[in-house]
Amino acid sequence: MKALHIFLAFFRVGMLGYGGGPASIPLVHKEVVEKYKWMSEDDFSDVLALANTLPGPIATKMAGYIGYRVQGFMGMLNAVLATIIPTIILMIILLTSLASLKDQPWVQGMTQAVVPVVGVMLAVLTWQFVKKSKQGLGWMPTIILAIVTGLLMQWLNIHPGIIIALLLISALLKKDKNVEGASS
Numbered sequence: 001m002k003a004l005h006i007f008l009a010f011f012r013v014g015m016l017g018y019g020g021g022p023a024s025i026p027l028v029h030k031e032v033v034e035k036y037k038w039m040s041e042d043d044f045s046d047v048l049a050l051a052n053t054l055p056g057p058i059a060t061k062m063a064g065y066i067g068y069r070v071q072g073f074m075g076m077l078n079a080v081l082a083t084i085i086p087t088i089i090l091m092i093i094l095l096t097s098l099a100s101l102k103d104q105p106w107v108q109g110m111t112q113a114v115v116p117v118v119g120v121m122l123a124v125l126t127w128q129f130v131k132k133s134k135q136g137l138g139w140m141p142t143i144i145l146a147i148v149t150g151l152l153m154q155w156l157n158i159h160p161g162i163i164i165a166l167l168l169i170s171a172l173l174k175k176d177k178n179v180e181g182a183s184s
Contacts, residue, residue, distance in 0.1 A: 005036055006075050007082045010063045014086035021058035026121040028062050029128075038070050041132060049168065053161045059083050 009031035017024030025048065033044050051061040060083050067079025101107050133142040152158045 002071055003074065003078055006067050006070055006078050009036060010067070010079045010082035011086060013059060013063070014083045015090075017059060022122060023118040024059040025062075026125045028059065028066070029125060032066055038066060041128075045129065045132065049164050053165045053168070 013024050013027045017027050029044055032038050047062060047065055051058050054061055060080055063079035063083040064076045068076035098107055149163055152163055153160055
């Protein structure tokens with residue numbers, strides 16, 4: 001039964017994650033944290049941060065890790081396949097169909113209509129992460145960190161994975177210093 005739930009959860013993500021990895025993150029969150037409760041908000045945030053630091057598509061990385069965590073190697077394989085099968089099928093069907101219809105106004109309207117929906121989904125997830133950061137850091141550090149991160153990404157063109165990796169390293173170093181200070 002758990003294997004079926006893993007497959008269905010990530011199949012839905014694969015089917016509905018229109019717009020790529022960032023669009024699928026809120027869907028993964030809904031399935032993994034809210035529906036099946038395989039992870040807490042904190043665990044999901046950690047997996048998302050780690051997945052952003054690694055190369056490759058985020059949806060498959062998250063599916064692989066979460067599937068492994070829930071049901072071992074077979075869960076990982078199940079989740080990854082469930083994530084990529086819809087894309088493969090839809091690409092074959094849609095690209096052959098839409099290639100001949102791409103200039104039709106309804107096709108262009110359909111693809112443009114999805115953009116605001118994905119934007120809202122990302123905004124809701126962003127707000128959830130901001131509220132979570134506020135609880136851990138407080139408003140001022142959260143706002144400062146968000147502004148500095150935005151500037152680093154937009155003005156200095158630093159990849160988000162590098163920023164996340166640096167933050168993870170600094171958190172680990174800070175944790176080690178706290179442990180050393182507590183044991184003295």
